[in-house]
Amino acid sequence: MLWVVPLMRGGRRLKEYYLFKDYVTPWDVKQYVYCPMIPWIIHHLGVSEPATESMEEGSVGVEYKEEIAKKLGLPRPWRFEVELIDDELGVRGKIDIIAGSRSLVIVEVKRYYRRRIEHFQAQLLVYALLANKLIGPVRKALLVVGDKVRELIVDKDLLAYAYKLVEKTWNSILDEKPPLVNQVSGKCSTCWYRRYCLRVLLD
Numbered sequence: 001m002l003w004v005v006p007l008m009r010g011g012r013r014l015k016e017y018y019l020f021k022d023y024v025t026p027w028d029v030k031q032y033v034y035c036p037m038i039p040w041i042i043h044h045l046g047v048s049e050p051a052t053e054s055m056e057e058g059s060v061g062v063e064y065k066e067e068i069a070k071k072l073g074l075p076r077p078w079r080f081e082v083e084l085i086d087d088e089l090g091v092r093g094k095i096d097i098i099a100g101s102r103s104l105v106i107v108e109v110k111r112y113y114r115r116r117i118e119h120f121q122a123q124l125l126v127y128a129l130l131a132n133k134l135i136g137p138v139r140k141a142l143l144v145v146g147d148k149v150r151e152l153i154v155d156k157d158l159l160a161y162a163y164k165l166v167e168k169t170w171n172s173i174l175d176e177k178p179p180l181v182n183q184v185s186g187k188c189s190t191c192w193y194r195r196y197c198l199r200v201l202l203d
């Protein structure tokens with residue numbers, strides 16, 4: 001994909017940088033935090049990892065999310081799979097659970113436990129940023145990974161951090177040059193994007 005608009009930093013709204021007025025998603029941000037090369041490859045080479053059996057097994061439906069909402073004793077009302085689009089940020093995403101009315105709790109649900117969760121937390125924080133901007137103040141963000149729950153108290157610093165991540169993801173995707181990466185070998189050895197990554201780095 002050819003990007004013809006150079007990114008201009010500071011002051012202007014993020015979406016104005018993007019010629020086709022498209023969006024990044026919290027999923028893109030998650031990938032960026034895991035490895036900045038992944039969203040760059042997806043957007044520049046137009047390839048994306050096909051869903052594997054384990055990915056499909058790990059996906060959860062509304063019934064499962066309802067069970068989680070009950071188990072966590074979330075405040076009502078509950079809303080599931082809420083799609084939000086923010087034109088100003090140029091971000092769109094679907095939030096697993098939004099609970100409460102005045103002060104919101106948002107939840108991202110993964111069926112299975114994961115050892116590395118930093119990137120999932122980043123995804124969750126971008127959901128919090130979206131909900132906080134478009135629905136109402138978000139008090140808490142919960143990441144459910146299997147039977148473990150990570151709780152984040154959402155404050156202005158975390159929201160600013162989420163905004164920064166969105167900005168960095170946009171910047172990286174829009175850059176003609178691939179990002180510099182120095183990943184731990186454990187990530188690269190199992191990475192589906194490795195074949196493209198090696199090609200990009202050798203170019």
Ligand code: SF4
Pocket residue numbers: 035036037038181183187188189191192193194197198
């Ligand atoms: S192979 Fe390593 S550096 Fe390349 S995209 Fe995958 S995790 Fe990132």
